[in-house]
Amino acid sequence: MTNDNAFSELGLGSDATEREVKAAWRRLVSQWHPDRNSSADAVARMQRINRAFEEIRNAGFRASPEVADPPVDEPAETQAEEEPTEPRRRPIQRKVKLTLEEAASGCIKALRGRTTLTCATCDGAGHQVLGGNCTHCGGSGAIAKRNFFGWPGGMTECAACHGGGIAQRTCPDCQGAGTQVRAYQLKVRIPPGVRQGDLLHVDGRRARGNPPPADLEIRVELLAHEFFELDEDGTIRCEVPVDGFAWIANRTIDVPTLMGLKQVALRRDRLSYSLPGLGFPAKRRGANADHIVIVKPVFPEALTAEQEHLLSHLIASASGEGGEPTDKRLRAWSRKQRAWARGAGRASKEQ
Numbered sequence: 001m002t003n004d005n006a007f008s009e010l011g012l013g014s015d016a017t018e019r020e021v022k023a024a025w026r027r028l029v030s031q032w033h034p035d036r037n038s039s040a041d042a043v044a045r046m047q048r049i050n051r052a053f054e055e056i057r058n059a060g061f062r063a064s065p066e067v068a069d070p071p072v073d074e075p076a077e078t079q080a081e082e083e084p085t086e087p088r089r090r091p092i093q094r095k096v097k098l099t100l101e102e103a104a105s106g107c108i109k110a111l112r113g114r115t116t117l118t119c120a121t122c123d124g125a126g127h128q129v130l131g132g133n134c135t136h137c138g139g140s141g142a143i144a145k146r147n148f149f150g151w152p153g154g155m156t157e158c159a160a161c162h163g164g165g166i167a168q169r170t171c172p173d174c175q176g177a178g179t180q181v182r183a184y185q186l187k188v189r190i191p192p193g194v195r196q197g198d199l200l201h202v203d204g205r206r207a208r209g210n211p212p213p214a215d216l217e218i219r220v221e222l223l224a225h226e227f228f229e230l231d232e233d234g235t236i237r238c239e240v241p242v243d244g245f246a247w248i249a250n251r252t253i254d255v256p257t258l259m260g261l262k263q264v265a266l267r268r269d270r271l272s273y274s275l276p277g278l279g280f281p282a283k284r285r286g287a288n289a290d291h292i293v294i295v296k297p298v299f300p301e302a303l304t305a306e307q308e309h310l311l312s313h314l315i316a317s318a319s320g321e322g323g324e325p326t327d328k329r330l331r332a333w334s335r336k337q338r339a340w341a342r343g344a345g346r347a348s349k350e351q
């Protein structure tokens with residue numbers, strides 16, 4: 001912002017004194033402070049007012065001729081919190097979507113985005129001071145208001161010079177918006193073990209190439225996985241359908257884990273298998289929890305003639321002399337069931 005621009009932002013000529021600058025600034029602050037002004041551009045206008053004030057102050061105030069005046073117009077100490085300070089840019093809020101595999105091992109993500117910046121050409125004012133008197137108001141900063149019938153009805157601030165009286169033009173780089181849209185691009189390193197909803201803070205100044213104009217606050221979103229469920233403690237659960245015959249035969253099968261395919265030796269007496277250290281990190285950058293495989297044995301819905309034949313053989317092979325099961329657990333059950341059936345038979349006759 002040139003100094004003339006700064007004065008004009010406060011609606012002043014460039015020869016305004018310290019007292020006039022402070023008075024104008026206070027008047028505009030009370031008018032545009034977002035606490036008091038709900039219009040959409042109050043925040044932006046407030047920032048411009050503060051920047052203008054700071055610009056003039058930094059350049060050195062013109063001495064007020066009436067220095068001996070009582071200090072009623074001087075900003076009081078209690079207004080210190082309204083003293084303009086360079087507004088710190090808030091971090092840019094972003095989301096990053098990660099697969100469980102990416103989140104487990106950590107990864108590098110390229111992020112692109114757009115952000116709205118204060119226009120550098122006009123420093124957010126939306127206009128540039130051309131110098132000389134405003135041709136619309138002749139330099140007075142005010143024009144006669146006309147009512148519905150075209151009759152004069154008081155004065156209103158000149159829109160062409162925003163009441164400053166100095167000729168201006170709309171900023172050609174932002175078309176008067178005071179802002180410009182800028183694209184940014186950066187690579188972000190995601191540490192291993194981030195979880196849903198985690199916030200990662202990225203220092204925007206460290207980005208190379210096309211850095212963002214502020215820091216980034218990145219919220220992690222974990223994508224639902226086709227196979228895996230993630231527990232709070234980092235345990236991964238995965239249901240795997242297996243060939244029922246292979247399961248009975250204690251065969252070894254491939255199962256998916258976060259680290260790729262791993263072999264599991266099936267046992268016909270087990271449906272759940274734990275693979276230590278192949279789960280998700282228990283905590284960020286920590287050791288991995290376990291991977292739990294739950295097998296779902298699948299048998300043919302319809303048997304072929306050959307399968308019927310082979311199964312008959314299998315069943316026969318499990319029976320000894322007189323059709324008694326060879327397995328002692330089945331023999332014990334079979335005896336108990338016969339005894340129970342005899343008792344139940346008596347009971348039904350007595351009724």
Ligand SMILES: [Zn+2]
Pocket residue numbers: 134135136137138139140141142158159160161162163164165166
């Ligand atoms: Zn004007």
Ligand SMILES: [Zn+2]
Pocket residue numbers: 119120121122123124125126127171172173174175176177178179
């Ligand atoms: Zn501009």
